[in-house]
Amino acid sequence: MVEINNGKIEEIENLLNDTNRPLKERFRALFTLKNLGGPIAIEAIAKCFADDSALLKHELAYCLGQMQDASAIPHLVKVIEDKSQEPMVRHEAGEALGAIGHPDVVPILETYRHDPVVEVAETCEIALERVKWLLANKQNVKDDNPYASVDPSPPAETKDIAKLTEILLNEDEKLFERYRAMFSLRNIQTVDSINALGKGLKCKSALFRHEIAFVLGQIQNECSIKVLTENLQDANENEMVRHECAEALGAIATDECIDILNKHLHDDKQVVKESCVVALDMCEYENSPEFQYANALTNVQ
Numbered sequence: 001m002v003e004i005n006n007g008k009i010e011e012i013e014n015l016l017n018d019t020n021r022p023l024k025e026r027f028r029a030l031f032t033l034k035n036l037g038g039p040i041a042i043e044a045i046a047k048c049f050a051d052d053s054a055l056l057k058h059e060l061a062y063c064l065g066q067m068q069d070a071s072a073i074p075h076l077v078k079v080i081e082d083k084s085q086e087p088m089v090r091h092e093a094g095e096a097l098g099a100i101g102h103p104d105v106v107p108i109l110e111t112y113r114h115d116p117v118v119e120v121a122e123t124c125e126i127a128l129e130r131v132k133w134l135l136a137n138k139q140n141v142k143d144d145n146p147y148a149s150v151d152p153s154p155p156a157e158t159k160d161i162a163k164l165t166e167i168l169l170n171e172d173e174k175l176f177e178r179y180r181a182m183f184s185l186r187n188i189q190t191v192d193s194i195n196a197l198g199k200g201l202k203c204k205s206a207l208f209r210h211e212i213a214f215v216l217g218q219i220q221n222e223c224s225i226k227v228l229t230e231n232l233q234d235a236n237e238n239e240m241v242r243h244e245c246a247e248a249l250g251a252i253a254t255d256e257c258i259d260i261l262n263k264h265l266h267d268d269k270q271v272v273k274e275s276c277v278v279a280l281d282m283c284e285y286e287n288s289p290e291f292q293y294a295n296a297l298t299n300v301q
């Protein structure tokens with residue numbers, strides 16, 4: 001946790017909650033609070049759940065989960081219990097509870113694994129499995145995730161791409177096991193494993209497709225642009241999936257990605273439109289001299 005005075009946090013909080021500021025600036029304020037951490041930052045983030053932007057609220061929940069601070073649990077429970085919140089926001093609150101992984105979240109996840117909104121129900125089922133897995137493997141949890149994210153499931157133990165692909169695409173397999181295959185394929189980071197992941201964008205579960213898009217964005221390989229673009233351009237696709245495809249293209253940040261995102265800046269779906277705005281800001285950052293310099297320093301052996 002970064003040390004910073006309360007007045008500065010309040011200043012960042014005010015920016016986060018200022019609806020007159022560009023969304024990209026509010027996102028930067030959010031991630032600044034996430035990186036600062038601590039109960040005051042968590043309270044500042046939680047106040048923004050009254051906002052009108054489903055995309056921003058979804059990102060609030062994501063950040064609270066990534067912070068892995070149990071003091072965020074009451075705020076996330078309130079969100080998942082609020083049926084007026086958009087499904088993608090409630091889903092992210094459930095995933096965040098699983099990311100925190102505290103035993104106290106088990107009862108709420110047990111309740112909402114039966115939610116009538118399928119994305120919420122599936123999320124809580126996976127989150128519950130993650131918490132149970134953590135409790136059963138306290139002494140054997142290894143963090144070999146090259147992306148430093150708190151994932152909805154641990155990776156599968158095998159690195160056999162053919163076997164992992166079989167599990168990934170098996171609609172009869174438990175989602176938790178398919179997620180484990182997904183994260184294992186992500187960690188392998190080869191063209192074959194990335195192409196296997198791309199096939200998941202045609203699976204039945206919207207929640208699953210959205211997570212596939214998320215991990216393709218983490219990998220940032222140009223070979224996934226085609227499949228991500230197909231789902232983004234599909235007006236019949238779930239908006240949660242389309243939003244994640246847009247952000248993945250923003251992370252890949254090639255000229256082709258920028259052209260695709262610009263075409264959807266006036267999309268009929270608000271969350272897709274906003275995702276393209278944020279994704280284009282990501283492209284600008286990924287291609288900035290500052291990022292290139294920082295990346296070069298990171299890769300120095």
